[in-house]
Amino acid sequence: MVMKNDYVKLILALTLMKPLVIVPVYIISGSDFFTLITTRWDSILYETIASEGYVKQCLFAFPPVYPEMIKSLYFVVGSYNLSAFIVTNILGYVFPIIVYKTFDFKTALAVELFPVYVLYSTIPYSDVIYLTLLALTFYFIKTRKTLFSSLTMGLAIITFYSIAWTLPSFIVRLKKDYLKFLPIPLLSGILILAWYKEVTGNPFYYFSLEKEIWGVEFTTPWGQASWILNGWFTDQPWKILSIPITPLDWFIRNLAFEVFFITLAILLIKVQDEIKWLYFTYSLFAIVPLLLVIGTPAISVPRLLLSAFPVFYSLRIRRYWWIAYIVPCVILTPFFTMWQIYAFFS
Numbered sequence: 001m002v003m004k005n006d007y008v009k010l011i012l013a014l015t016l017m018k019p020l021v022i023v024p025v026y027i028i029s030g031s032d033f034f035t036l037i038t039t040r041w042d043s044i045l046y047e048t049i050a051s052e053g054y055v056k057q058c059l060f061a062f063p064p065v066y067p068e069m070i071k072s073l074y075f076v077v078g079s080y081n082l083s084a085f086i087v088t089n090i091l092g093y094v095f096p097i098i099v100y101k102t103f104d105f106k107t108a109l110a111v112e113l114f115p116v117y118v119l120y121s122t123i124p125y126s127d128v129i130y131l132t133l134l135a136l137t138f139y140f141i142k143t144r145k146t147l148f149s150s151l152t153m154g155l156a157i158i159t160f161y162s163i164a165w166t167l168p169s170f171i172v173r174l175k176k177d178y179l180k181f182l183p184i185p186l187l188s189g190i191l192i193l194a195w196y197k198e199v200t201g202n203p204f205y206y207f208s209l210e211k212e213i214w215g216v217e218f219t220t221p222w223g224q225a226s227w228i229l230n231g232w233f234t235d236q237p238w239k240i241l242s243i244p245i246t247p248l249d250w251f252i253r254n255l256a257f258e259v260f261f262i263t264l265a266i267l268l269i270k271v272q273d274e275i276k277w278l279y280f281t282y283s284l285f286a287i288v289p290l291l292l293v294i295g296t297p298a299i300s301v302p303r304l305l306l307s308a309f310p311v312f313y314s315l316r317i318r319r320y321w322w323i324a325y326i327v328p329c330v331i332l333t334p335f336f337t338m339w340q341i342y343a344f345f346s
Contacts (some may be wrong), residue, residue, distance in 0.1 A: 006100060006105050007097060007100075009105075009109070010093075010096050010097060010100060010105075010108055010109060010112060011093055013109060013112060013113060014092065014093060014096065014112045014113075014118070014121070017112075017113060017118045017329070017330075017333060018089075018118065018122050020118065020330060020333040020334045020337070021037065021118060021119055021122040021123065021333060021334070021337045022037065022122070023334075024334040024337060024338060025037050025337065025338075025341055028241070034081070034085075035081065036341055037085075037122070037123050037337075037341065038081040038082070038084060038085050038123065038124050039081060040123070040340065040341055041340070041344055042062070042125055042126075043084065043123060043124040043125060045058070045059060045062060046062060046066050046067050046070060046084060046124060046125075046126060047067075047070060047080040047081060047084050047124065049062060049064065049067035050067040050068070050070035050071040050074065050080050050083070050084070051071075051074075051080050054199065057209065057213065058209070058213050060196070060199070060200060060205060060206065060209055061206065061209050061210060061213070061214065062126075063126075063158060063159055063160070063161065063192075064195075065126070065129060065158060065159045066084075066087070066126035066129060066159065069087045069129075070083045070084045070087060070124075071083075073086060073087060081124070084124030085123075085124050087124075088120075088121060088122070088123070088124050088125060088126075088128055089121065089122060091121075091128040091129060091132050092121030092122065092128050094128075094132050095111075095112075095121070095128055095131050095132045095135055096108040096109075096111055096112040098132060098135035098136055098139055099111055099112075099135050099309065099312075101139055102135060102138045102139040102142055103310070103312075103313045104313075106315075106316070106317060107312050107313045107315070110312045110315050110317065110325065111309050111312045113325070113326060113329045114306075114312070114329065115329050115332040115333040115335075115336050116257075116302050116303055116305075116306060116336065116346070117306060118329075118333050119333065119336050119337055119340060119345070120303055120306070120346075123340070125303075126159065126160070127160070127303060127306060129159045129160075130156045130159040130160035130163060130307075131306060131307070131309065133152045133153070133155050133156035133159065134152075134153070134156050134163065134307065134309075135309070136148075136149075136152040137149045137152045137153045137156060138278075138279075138310065140152060141170070141173055141174065141275070141278070142275060146174065146177045146180045146181050147180065149181060150180065150181045150182070150183065150184040150185065151184055153167075153170075153181070153184070153185050154184035154185045154187060154188040155188070157185055157188040157189065157192070158188050158191065158192065160307075161192060161206065162289075162297075162304075163286075163307055164185065164188075164189060165285060165286075165289050166282055166285040166286050166307070167182070167185055168285065169278065169281040169282040169284070169285040170278065170282070172277050172278050172281045172282075173275055173277070173278035192206075210295070211295075214295050214296040214297075215232070215233075215294065215295035215296065216293055216294070216295035216296070216297055217293065217294050217295060218292055218293060219292060219293065219294050220292065221291045221292065223294065224291060224292070224293065224294055224298050225251060227294040227298060228247060228250050228251045228254060228298060228299075229247045229248065229251055230247065231247075231294065233295075233296070233299055234246075234247040234250045234251075234299075235247065238343040238344065239342070239343060240338050240339050240342050240343050241338065241342055245339075245343055250299065253302065254298070254301045254302070257301055257302045257305055258287070258290075258291065258301065258305075261283075261287055261305050261308055261311055262287060264283075264311035264312065264314045264315055265280060265283040265284060265287060265308065265311045265314075267311075267314035267315075268280040268283065268310070268311060268313060268314045270314070271313060271314055271316075273313075276313075279310040279311075279313060282308075282310060283308040283310050283311050286305075286307045286308040287305065287308050290304055290305065299344070299346065300346040301346070302336075302345065302346050303345075303346035304346070
């Protein structure tokens with residue numbers, strides 16, 4: 001009974017947060033609100049792939065899994081926008097439930113109330129797919145089902161290529177079983193390269209595309225900071241409605257998220273759990289590479305940091321301190337939504 005009640009609480013909490021994404025856009029834009037929240041930035045690119053295929057060079061940066069899910073549901077609902085919205089929102093509820101079963105109720109609640117998660121589990125983005133598969137990976141590792149964890153991690157890589165850089169971290173927990181865990185994720189990598197070879201003629205097309213179109217290059221944390229403060233992206237006249245966003249705003253935003261996640265990652269060391277070293281090592285592997293790039297991934301740091309969701313396990317919020325966490329979440333969710341819709345948040 002307790003578990004069922006917890007499920008209801010998680011579903012209710014996330015449901016209550018979603019109007020903070022939808023209502024502000026409706027108030028400002030009226031009847032156009034649904035088009036705005038379902039067709040901005042990556043959303044429209046995924047929907048274009050679903051409806052027309054890979055008709056532009058830039059589209060090859062996006063894996064085909066989410067577009068295929070959108071396309072499948074389109075035959076039921078008759079709208080690519082609505083189909084993408086439904087897919088994201090359904091999986092948006094699944095992820096915190098798996099986090100609950102893997103970690104605990106407080107961790108699941110903290111993750112799903114986090115403004116960035118609320119935003120990208122509501123508007124049509126694909127992140128909830130790989131996050132759900134990653135949560136299942138940790139669940140199967142916890143329950144000592146190595147083959148299943150290997151399968152879900154392999155599927156996670158197919159839906160979000162960059163998560164492959166966390167693979168070495170799993171040896172911390174799996175040890176000898178790591179050799180049983182690794183083959184399917186490696187096979188996923190081979191399949192990705194084979195797919196690019198088939199559709200573009202170049203198995204490494206993704207990497208050249210990331211550099212040429214999205215400006216991705218490796219650097220140092222100082223190099224990233226300099227790029228954010230002086231680079232081509234933040235130098236554009238971005239505005240949230242009539243409020244300008246300066247390069248310094250972008251830098252402070254990134255720094256705040258990075259400090260928050262790194263602090264929680266370090267606090268994992270104090271958690272009383274036999275798997276904490278996996279969570280700690282994995283989180284570092286998920287966070288650190290994001291500090292070492294320039295290009296659009298450097299701008300998308302708040303969203304990409306969601307891959308380090310195990311850090312929320314260290315956010316041991318006491319009963320009367322929940323208000324101190326919930327209030328900023330409630331305030332920041334519509335603010336981040338405005339940033340995403342009318343400028344570009346992540």
